[in-house]
Structures are given as structure tokens and as C-alpha cells.
Amino acid sequence: MSQHAIGVDIGATNLKLALVDSGGVVRARAVSDTPKGSDPKAVVSGIIAATKAFHREAQASGVDVAGFGFGIPHFHEGQDWEQKQTNNMPSLEGYPMRPPLAEAFGPSIVMVNDVSAAGIAEHMFGRGRGIDRMMMVAIGTGVGTSLITREQGLVHFSWDSIGDAGMIIVDPLGQVDCTCGGRGCLEALVSGPAIRLRALREIERGRPTSLAEVQRAQGDIEARDVSEAAHVGDQVALDLMQETGNYLGIAFTSYLHIFRPNLLVLGGGVAQAGELLIEPARRTLARLASPWYLRRLEAIEVAALGKEAAAIGCASLILHPGRYLRAETDPQH
Ligand SMILES: [Zn+2]
Numbered sequence: 342m343s344q345h346a347i348g349v350d351i352g353a354t355n356l357k358l359a360l361v362d363s364g365g366v367v368r369a370r371a372v373s374d375t376p377k378g379s380d381p382k383a384v385v386s387g388i389i390a391a392t393k394a395f396h397r398e399a400q401a402s403g404v405d406v407a408g409f410g411f412g413i414p415h416f417h418e419g420q421d422w423e424q425k426q427t428n429n430m431p432s433l434e435g436y437p438m439r440p441p442l443a444e445a446f447g448p449s450i451v452m453v454n455d456v457s458a459a460g461i462a463e464h465m466f467g468r469g470r471g472i473d474r475m476m477m478v479a480i481g482t483g484v485g486t487s488l489i490t491r492e493q494g495l496v497h498f499s500w501d502s503i504g505d506a507g508m509i510i511v512d513p514l515g516q517v518d519c520t521c522g523g524r525g526c527l528e529a530l531v532s533g534p535a536i537r538l539r540a541l542r543e544i545e546r547g548r549p550t551s552l553a554e555v556q557r558a559q560g561d562i563e564a565r566d567v568s569e570a571a572h573v574g575d576q577v578a579l580d581l582m583q584e585t586g587n588y589l590g591i592a593f594t595s596y597l598h599i600f601r602p603n604l605l606v607l608g609g610g611v612a613q614a615g616e617l618l619i620e621p622a623r624r625t626l627a628r629l630a631s632p633w634y635l636r637r638l639e640a641i642e643v644a645a646l647g648k649e650a651a652a653i654g655c656a657s658l659i660l661h662p663g664r665y666l667r668a669e670t671d672p673q674h
Pocket residue numbers: 507508519520521522523524526527528529
């Protein structure tokens with residue numbers, strides 16, 4: 342009989358819950374607003390209440406839940422899972438989340454960074470199946486990364502990750518401020534908000550573009566509007582996507598040289614632009630990268646699992662213990 346676990350993807354905006362079986366199939370799902378406020382206790386209580394309600398529904402349908410995996414859009418440290426680098430959920434900074442979660446759900450709980458979780462899910466059930474070294478780059482409101490290898494599972498040497506590799510510098514002149522406090526990071530140039538800002542600047546400059554009409558009609562524009570305009574041949578939008586893909590290619594070159602991936606998987610909303618970003622990224626890689634590393638890279642692909650990847654990955658850590666988080670460094674212990 343298939344086992345089940347609950348994955349809880351704690352985003353800055355949404356709380357996504359998924360009842361997942363050991364084959365990575367989502368059997369039930371729920372989305373709600375992430376509890377907000379300056380009191381971390383209240384935020385965590387809200388997360389616990391939503392998870393308990395979802396658990397009760399699973400139990401009512403006769404499903405036994407083996408445990409709970411929690412994904413966070415930042416990092417955690419130590420036995421009590423003190424929250425770190427909480428750029429998008431500042432009230433949680435330094436808050437120890439394990440004690441209240443253990444009190445509510447017992448000892449079968451685990452917590453990882455959301456892009457680490459999404460990478461695990463992609464390697465287990467998505468694009469990365471059977472791949473020796475897979476790197477995930479999630480591009481949405483921010484940029485997160487993870488590295489999964491067949492030998493080591495989730496590679497983690499800086500908290501539960503390979504560090505803030507989305508903050509690699511791609512603009513050496515540091516002309517653009519980043520949410521992390523640095524300047525010229527990949528995130529500051531390719532995230533959804535970064536694409537929006539660059540598009541607004543182009544509209545201000547007065548270059549003729551359909552994006553100006555979109556802005557007038559909607560009152561604002563999003564990264565998605567830019568990729569849609571590029572798809573139908575808008576030159577300004579095409580230039581913006583080329584530029585974004587070029588920045589990605591600069592970052593990917595360093596990732597290749599440092600992490601030696603066979604596969605780059607692109608997740609997050611911005612990655613849905615697909616070849617519009619991947620084609621210029623490939624060209625930049627071909628221009629900059631060491632052929633020795635470039636030869637090892639088999640493909641750059643858009644993630645297969647979409648928005649539920651992190652929740653699936655979190656649940657899978659419960660259902661496949663030791664496979665991706667090795668026991669000696671397992672944050673459960
Ligand atoms: Zn940054």
C-alpha cells in the first residue's frame with residue numbers, strides 16, 4: 342500500500358498544502374493565504390491551524406499520514422530550525438520553528454528551503470529522473486537554486502542548500518540594487534519584479550511597444566506581459582527577454598564551472614517563457630563557458646512539476662527518508 346505524507350509549501354504570499362503518495366502523486370491539495378503579521382508566534386500558529394485542518398480532511402477520507410514536510414522561502418539553522426535570511430517573511434527572522442511544529446505534529450517532521458524541495462521533486466519525479474548532477478534554478482519573485490546529485494542527494498553545505506547562488510553577480514558595475522542588500526545580483530536582473538522594472542523603463546524612454554498599451558489598459562505590467570508580447574514579436578519585449586536570457590547565461594556559466602551539472606532545470610513563473618530565455622542563455626554559455634564543462638551539460642529545460650514541486654519534495658523527504666537528505670546531516674535530528 343502506498344504511504345502518504347503532507348507537504349506544506351510556506352510562501353510569502355500563499356500556503357500550499359498537498360497530500361502526496363510515495364509515487365509523488367498529489368492526492369489532495371489546498372491553497373490559502375500565508376498568515377501575516379509582525380508576531381512570528383501568530384504566523385506559525387496560523388500555518389499549524391491550516392495544516393491541521395488539511396490533515397483532518399485526509400484522516401476523514403481514511404488516509405494515514407506518515408509525517409509532514411515544510412518548505413520555506415529562506416533558510417534555517419540549528420536543532421530548533423531558527424529562521425534565517427527571511428527577506429520575504431521578515432517577522433520570522435531568528436524564530437525557532439521546530440518546537441511549535443513538533444508539539445503540533447510529533448517527531449515525523451522535516452524542513453527545507455523551497456527550491457531545495459522543488460529540486461528533490463524534479464529529480465525524483467520530473468525532468469531530473471536518472472540524471473547524475475541536476476541543478477535547479479527557480480526564477481519568480483526571487484531567484485533560488487539547488488543542486489541534486491545521484492551520489493549525495495541534496496547537496497548542502499550552507500544551511501540546507503548550496504548557498505544564495507541566485508545572488509551571484511552578473512552586473513559587475515552593480516548598477517541595480519537587490520532585495521538582499523547587494524547590487525548587481527542575478528536576482529536583481531532576471532526576477533519577475535526586475536523584468537517589470539526594466540520594461541517600465543523602456544516604456545518611459547518612449548520606444549514604440551505594445552507594452553505601453555498593456556500598461557495603460559491594466560495600470561501596470563508584469564513579467565508575463567513581457568514574455569507574451571515577445572511571443573507575438575514585439576521588438577522591445579524581445580530585446581528584454583534576450584537581455585534577461587543573456588544574464589542567465591552569465592550566471593549559468595559560473596554554475597557550470599562550480600557545480601558541473603548535466604542538466605539545468607528552470608522553475609518558477611518567469612521560466613515559463615521557455616525558449617525565449619533559454620535560447621539567448623545557451624548562446625551566452627557557448628561564448629563564455631569552458632568547453633570541458635559545456636560538454637557535460639546535456640540540456641536546459643523548463644521544470645515538469647510546476648507550482649506543486651516544493652510541496653511534493655517536502656512530502657517525499659518523509660516518504661523516502663535518507664534518500665535525498667543523508668542521515669548524518671538530516672535536519673530532523
Ligand atoms: Zn541579491
